[in-house]
Amino acid sequence: MPDLSAIPTIALKDARIALRDRFLLAATLALVAAALISLITGTVAMRTDVATYMAAKQQLLALGKSLGSIAAPEFYPLKLMRGTIEQIEIMGAVIALIAGYRAAVEERGRQTLALILTRPLSNWQFLAAKLLGGAGLMATALAFVFALCAVVLALGSGIGIGANDLLRLAITWGASTLYLSAIFAVGFGLSLWLKSPASGLLYAFALWLLVVLVAPQIGDTMDPDNQVAGGVFAQLSIPKAEQTRIKQGFATYETIRNGIEVSSVTKHYERFTFAVLGIKDIYTGKALGPIWADKKGDAWFLILFTLGLGGLVLLRPIRADRLTKET
Amino acid sequence: MQTDTPAVSTRGLTLSYGDFTALQPLDLDIGRGEIFGFLGHNGAGKTTTIRLLTTLMEPSGGTASVAGCDLAHNRIALRRAIGYLPENVRLYDTLTTRENLRFFAALSRIEDARDRVEEVMEFLGITDLADRRIATFSKGMRQRVGLAQAIVHRPQVLFLDEPTSGLDPMGVRQLREVLERLNGQGMTIFMNTHLLSEVARSCSSIGVLSHGQLVFHDTIETVNARYGSEEALEELYLSVVPDREVAA
Numbered sequence: 001m002p003d004l005s006a007i008p009t010i011a012l013k014d015a016r017i018a019l020r021d022r023f024l025l026a027a028t029l030a031l032v033a034a035a036l037i038s039l040i041t042g043t044v045a046m047r048t049d050v051a052t053y054m055a056a057k058q059q060l061l062a063l064g065k066s067l068g069s070i071a072a073p074e075f076y077p078l079k080l081m082r083g084t085i086e087q088i089e090i091m092g093a094v095i096a097l098i099a100g101y102r103a104a105v106e107e108r109g110r111q112t113l114a115l116i117l118t119r120p121l122s123n124w125q126f127l128a129a130k131l132l133g134g135a136g137l138m139a140t141a142l143a144f145v146f147a148l149c150a151v152v153l154a155l156g157s158g159i160g161i162g163a164n165d166l167l168r169l170a171i172t173w174g175a176s177t178l179y180l181s182a183i184f185a186v187g188f189g190l191s192l193w194l195k196s197p198a199s200g201l202l203y204a205f206a207l208w209l210l211v212v213l214v215a216p217q218i219g220d221t222m223d224p225d226n227q228v229a230g231g232v233f234a235q236l237s238i239p240k241a242e243q244t245r246i247k248q249g250f251a252t253y254e255t256i257r258n259g260i261e262v263s264s265v266t267k268h269y270e271r272f273t274f275a276v277l278g279i280k281d282i283y284t285g286k287a288l289g290p291i292w293a294d295k296k297g298d299a300w301f302l303i304l305f306t307l308g309l310g311g312l313v314l315l316r317p318i319r320a321d322r323l324t325k326e327t
Numbered sequence: 328m329q330t331d332t333p334a335v336s337t338r339g340l341t342l343s344y345g346d347f348t349a350l351q352p353l354d355l356d357i358g359r360g361e362i363f364g365f366l367g368h369n370g371a372g373k374t375t376t377i378r379l380l381t382t383l384m385e386p387s388g389g390t391a392s393v394a395g396c397d398l399a400h401n402r403i404a405l406r407r408a409i410g411y412l413p414e415n416v417r418l419y420d421t422l423t424t425r426e427n428l429r430f431f432a433a434l435s436r437i438e439d440a441r442d443r444v445e446e447v448m449e450f451l452g453i454t455d456l457a458d459r460r461i462a463t464f465s466k467g468m469r470q471r472v473g474l475a476q477a478i479v480h481r482p483q484v485l486f487l488d489e490p491t492s493g494l495d496p497m498g499v500r501q502l503r504e505v506l507e508r509l510n511g512q513g514m515t516i517f518m519n520t521h522l523l524s525e526v527a528r529s530c531s532s533i534g535v536l537s538h539g540q541l542v543f544h545d546t547i548e549t550v551n552a553r554y555g556s557e558e559a560l561e562e563l564y565l566s567v568v569p570d571r572e573v574a575a
Contacts, residue, residue, distance in 0.1 A: 009433045013419070020421040110417035115476060118381045119434040120406045 006121040007129040014103060014133030015140075021102070027095045028141045034091060035145055036152060038083025043156035046075060050158035076284055077157040078165055078277040081172070084149055085273050088142070088176050089266050093212050096138060096180040097204050100187025103130055105197040117318070127314050134184040139177045146173045168288070172273045175302060179269040182306040183208070189313040212266045219261030222253075265305045272298040332395045334359045334484050334515035335380060339389035342375055342539075349375050351540040352389060357532065359483075362506065362516040364526035366560075367536035368568060373519040374414070376536070377486050380517070381411050394483040394515075407435070410482035414489040414519075416473040420462035424453060424472050427461060428479055435480035447475045451505060467498035474502070478509065485509065487518045491525060503529050523560040533560070535567050542567045 018024055053073055060067060107113040107130075116126055146169055154161050186207060191200030225231045233243045247254065261267045271280075275295045278284040283291055292299070335357040342350040350372045357363045367373045378384040380393055382402050391398040394408035418427050425444060432440035448454045451471050461469060470490065477485060487506075491499045499522070506516055506529055520526060526533055526547075533550065535543040543563065551559050 003436065005436065006434055009430065013422075013430050016426070017419060017421050106419070110419065111413045111415065112418060114378075114381075114383055114413050115411065115416070115431065116434065117383055118406055118409060118411045119431070120403045120436060121434065122403075 003121075004125065006119070006125045007132060010116070010126060010129030011133035011136060014130065015136060017106065018099070018133075018137050024095070024099060024102075024137075027098070028144070031087060031091050031095060031141070032145055032148060034087045035084040036148060038087070039080055039149055039152050040156060042080035042083070043077070043152060043158075046077065046080065047156060047158040049073070050075060074285065075157070075159050076278050077153045077159065077161055078168055079279050079284065080153065080157070081149060081169075081277050082274070082279045084145070085172070085176075085270065085277070085279070088145075088180070089270060090212055092142075092176070092180050093183045093208055093266070095141075096134075096183035097187035097201070097208055099137060100134060100184040100189075101191040101197060101201040101204065103134055103184075104188050104191035104200065108192070108197055113318070123318055124314050127318075130188060131181075131185060131310050131313060134188060135177065135181040138180040138184060139173075142173055142176050142180065146170075146176075164288075168276050168278075171276050171288075175269060175273055175276070175299070178302050178306045179265065182265060182302075182309050185306070185309040185313050189309070189316070192313075192318065193316065211264045215260055215264035216267045216270070219257055219264075219267065222257040222260070262301075265302065268298040268301040268305075271295060272302060332392065333357055334361065335363070335391075335393050335517060337380075337389060337391040340376075340379060340386050340391050341388040342372075342379060342384065343387045349539050350379070350386075351538075353541055355534065355541060355544060357515065357517065359515055360510065360513055361532055362510050362530045363518065364530035364533040365517065365519045365536065366521075366523070366526060366533060366564060367519075371536040372539040373536055374488055375539075377411075377488050377517070377519060381409055381486055382406060407480070408483045410477035410480065410485040412470075412473050412477040412485075412487045412490055414492050417469060418461045418472060418476070421460060423458050423460050424448065424475075425457045427472060428475055431476040432479045437480050443479055443481075447479050450508075451475050466493045467495065467501075470494060470498065470502070474505065478514075482514070484515045484517060487516065487520075489519055489521065491520060491522050499525065523564060527560050535564060537568050 056070060057067060060069065107116065117123060150161065150166065150169055153165070187201065187204045189200075190204045190207075191197040194200040194203065220226050225233065228235050232238075238246070272295050274280040275283040275291045275298075276288070278286065283294075333356040335355065337353045337355045339352040339354065340350065341348065341352050353376065365373050365376065375384065379386050380391060380398070382398065382405060386398070393405050396402075396405035396408055398405060419430075422430070425448070428444040428447065429440060432444050437443055445454075448457055451474060453468070453471050453475065456464070456468060456472070461472065464472070470493075474487075474490070477487075490502055494502065503525065506518075510516055518526075518530070530547055532544070532546045534541055550563055553559075553563075
């Protein structure tokens with residue numbers, strides 16, 4: 001059994017450095033602020049709706065009428081997490097990329113990479129430690145974001161959140177950690193492999209643009225249902241059977257459109273989290289079991305994509321000419 | 328691990344990149360307890376040799392052992408036996424001296440890591456820097472902390488790549504004194520340098536590398552005997568390294 005103590009040693013060192021990194025602190029706070037602004041705006045609106053319903057209810061009771069004369073609305077506070085998820089998709093990914101770049105450049109530029117690799121540990125242990133440190137950093141920052149969101153939802157929405165909501169938030173936190181860890185691995189790997197870490201960051205941003213922004217946006221733009229607010233079929237009041245018949249005529253087009261979307265890990269992350277949180281209408285109020293049955297493909301894509309990238313970083317040897325005297 | 332073997336031994340150690348040979352087949356033996364000065368012009372292959380011997384690079388051919396550990400088959404044991412200070416080491420800016428040293432001590436898996444870190448700081452006279460972050464340090468202060476991380480695990484062989492680079496005369500003198508004390512404790516020191524005067528004062532043997540080829544290797548006594556004590560090394564260096572390279 002090999003001694004693996006170097007892995008937590010390096011990962012904890014990275015955590016200590018990250019906690020003192022003003023850029024990462026500022027970026028995380030910016031992500032928190034962006035996530036909370038959209039969430040607080042939504043909770044204010046929901047609180048108003050809840051208050052309106054409660055007032056109407058009181059009025060009915062005061063008039064001696066039955067509550068059955070108005071439909072009881074259903075409030076889903078987790079639907080308000082849409083903005084937070086979108087901030088994690090885009091802004092969180094940028095932070096993860098830069099964190100990955102910094103994790104590589106801090107070892108290369110300071111010659112500490114050479115110091116570590118002349119210690120009694122295997123090179124893969126160093127790489128595993130850096131990846132775990134990055135995943136830990138992402139998990140911690142996201143835990144902070146989700147904990148604050150839970151507090152805002154519990155106190156601000158007017159109806160609170162239950163244990164099932166907390167479980168859904170926890171699942172979303174896990175998926176978000178996987179997503180950002182994968183992006184971290186891209187930033188770290190490219191900044192370590194390429195001759196200049198700055199080139200690594202540049203390539204990483206090009207990939208970010210393609211995966212996080214371009215592919216999902218093309219998929220969205222090609223979706224005719226997204227061209228009219230509320231959806232084309234809904235606006236035209238086309239019955240479900242007719243919708244299916246129309247869609248069959250565009251099967252090839254839809255396959256291409258969907259293919260572009262699912263080439264992006266961001267879309268899989270979005271589809272899974274939107275379903276778990278009930279943001280997508282067809283999953284609102286649904287139990288987790290049926291959601292998992294429907295969305296496990298997206299979850300597995302996310303898991304395998306992250307593990308695959310991590311494996312790629314681990315397997316690729318560190319080239320000696322990356323131990324330059326100056327970078 | 329055998330104690331009668333040389334501290335460093337290479338046979339035909341080579342490094343090539345395609346048609347370019349960075350290190351010609353190198354045969355070198357450095358005895359235990361020596362201070363070996365490795366001289367050569369810029370790009371001669373000194374840093375490459377250290378990187379090969381410290382397991383940072385894979386040789387194209389030949390064999391080598393350090394502290395009795397085979398470079399090809401016993402890398403982890405070899406890494407346990409060596410200390411390394413690269414040129415221009417900067418360490419972790421946001422960590423303090425003590426945190427940096429504890430990190431490298433932990434990586435070296437020494438049992439008395441905390442006590443040893445305090446001992447090494449005391450030995451190098453940097454206890455007053457213990458709780459200061461590296462970011463605020465001068466080149467000389469960084470170099471001392473760098474040396475501390477290289478010896479914190481009590482290595483048998485210490486590799487130093489241009490350790491006097493950028494140091495003022497006082498820093499050079501302090502470094503020389505420290506190396507002499509370490510050598511007095513039995514540590515073998517392998518030092519790449521440009522400073523002939525430092526080699527003359529500190530080293531017990533020297534090697535001169537030119538275009539990746541070892542063109543001279545002998546004890547300092549032999550050098551002095553052959554060329555006279557005054558400026559002996561400079562004479563030797565000029566005689567084995569072409570003018571063009573000396574000017575460079």
